[in-house]
Amino acid sequence: MQDFKADFSLASGSYLLSHSVGRPLKSAEQVFSKQFFAPWQDSNVEPWQQWLKVIDLFCFNLAKLFNGRIEEFCPQVNLSSALTKLVMSLDELNDKFGAKNPVVLMSELDFPSMGFALKKALPQGCELRFIPKTLDITDAAVWQSYIRSDVDLVFISHVYSNTGQLAPLNEIVEAAKSKAALTLIDVAQSAGIVPLDLGHLQPDFMIGSSVKWLCGGPGAAYLWVNTKHIERCQPKDVGWFSHENPFEFDIHDFRYHPTALKFWGGTPSIAPYAIAAQSIGYFADIGSDKLRGHNQALIDIATEQLAEVFVSPMQESRRSGTMILDFGTKQQKVLEALQQANVNVDLRSEGIRVSPHIYNDMADIENLIAGIKRI
Ligand SMILES: Cc1ncc(COP(=O)(O)O)c(C=O)c1O
Numbered sequence: 001m002q003d004f005k006a007d008f009s010l011a012s013g014s015y016l017l018s019h020s021v022g023r024p025l026k027s028a029e030q031v032f033s034k035q036f037f038a039p040w041q042d043s044n045v046e047p048w049q050q051w052l053k054v055i056d057l058f059c060f061n062l063a064k065l066f067n068g069r070i071e072e073f074c075p076q077v078n079l080s081s082a083l084t085k086l087v088m089s090l091d092e093l094n095d096k097f098g099a100k101n102p103v104v105l106m107s108e109l110d111f112p113s114m115g116f117a118l119k120k121a122l123p124q125g126c127e128l129r130f131i132p133k134t135l136d137i138t139d140a141a142v143w144q145s146y147i148r149s150d151v152d153l154v155f156i157s158h159v160y161s162n163t164g165q166l167a168p169l170n171e172i173v174e175a176a177k178s179k180a181a182l183t184l185i186d187v188a189q190s191a192g193i194v195p196l197d198l199g200h201l202q203p204d205f206m207i208g209s210s211v212k213w214l215c216g217g218p219g220a221a222y223l224w225v226n227t228k229h230i231e232r233c234q235p236k237d238v239g240w241f242s243h244e245n246p247f248e249f250d251i252h253d254f255r256y257h258p259t260a261l262k263f264w265g266g267t268p269s270i271a272p273y274a275i276a277a278q279s280i281g282y283f284a285d286i287g288s289d290k291l292r293g294h295n296q297a298l299i300d301i302a303t304e305q306l307a308e309v310f311v312s313p314m315q316e317s318r319r320s321g322t323m324i325l326d327f328g329t330k331q332q333k334v335l336e337a338l339q340q341a342n343v344n345v346d347l348r349s350e351g352i353r354v355s356p357h358i359y360n361d362m363a364d365i366e367n368l369i370a371g372i373k374r375i
Contacts, residue, residue, distance in 0.1 A: 013342030164312025216276030
């Protein structure tokens with residue numbers, strides 16, 4: 001059995017914050033140096049040919065992880081920006097966006113930045129309709145009751161960051177298709193820990209990043225566009241790398257790139273993608289089922305001793321990679337005790353967030369439980 005722990009840079013203690021920033025691979029620095037600095041430092045040859053191979057690898061590894069096609073992925077800076085670009089490209093895609101009052105459905109539990117971006121990017125007159133946070137977002141029936149025939153686009157967080165809940169993706173996408181609504185999935189909190197097979201599910205769009213469970217650092221986000229929509233999307237925020245031939249340089253002739261790279265823009269950054277491409281490849285090789293299995297097994301062990309403080313779902317089909325623990329008035333005390341025990345977790349509105357990854361083991365869960373039991 002591979003010693004995954006040995007592959008990562010881990011300080012002493014128990015790092016359980018992979019919902020925030022995943023640990024870097026030990027090889028990340030060397031890979032970064034080879035792919036980013038070496039082509040730039042080691043010769044007078046202009047480095048772009050080498051640098052652009054980094055982006056090819058980034059898209060290739062994403063396609064492997066999510067079972068999508070390479071041409072369906074486009075690098076993005078972060079999810080908010082990807083969302084803005086996508087929404088602004090949709091007027092040609094869906095006739096309803098040209099008509100009055102299109103409706104976009106999302107949840108009050110979505111990451112706030114997604115709501116901010118949608119509000120600003122959607123056409124005037126568009127209704128942003130929220131599923132209230134008091135409803136159980138893991139319940140397919142809740143989604144089915146909100147996906148009515150006037151809904152045009154359904155925004156779905158695969159995983160909700162503050163509640164540890166998992167969205168019933170299959171049922172939501174099916175319900176949306178039955179009402180001819182588009183689906184857009186946010187995988188920021190699920191990529192690298194919850195399996196998602198795009199080829200099988202066939203949603204319309206997906207946005208994600210590499211900084212959390214994919215351990216690829218900030219700045220290497222991505223947009224995925226289902227092949228059937230690529231041609232009709234008309235991004236507004238373009239640049240020479242969105243052009244069919246970036247090196248044509250005819251100011252009077254802009255033609256969209258034939259792949260999802262039409263969403264790329266001006267001169268791209270390379271550095272974040274060099275780190276992320278390798279990391280995504282590492283996780284794609286392990287496979288999401290194995291990653292999920294290990295994560296859920298560690299959560300299961302924690303539930304045996306901490307059941308009474310669990311506020312995230314207990315049922316595997318409804319829970320994400322993160323467990324949320326609520327200690328009521330003792331919340332801050334528990335957090336401090338864990339800090340003293342060198343157990344790294346954080347606190348959000350619903351409770352203390354704990355995320356065991358492939359580099360965590362039984363000893364980390366034992367440290368967590370021992371730290372808690374001190375209070
Ligand atoms: C569910 C979810 N979506 C999106 C984001 C981040 O969006 P952005 O990349 O625009 O910062 C986060 C960050 O924590 C998140 O948890």
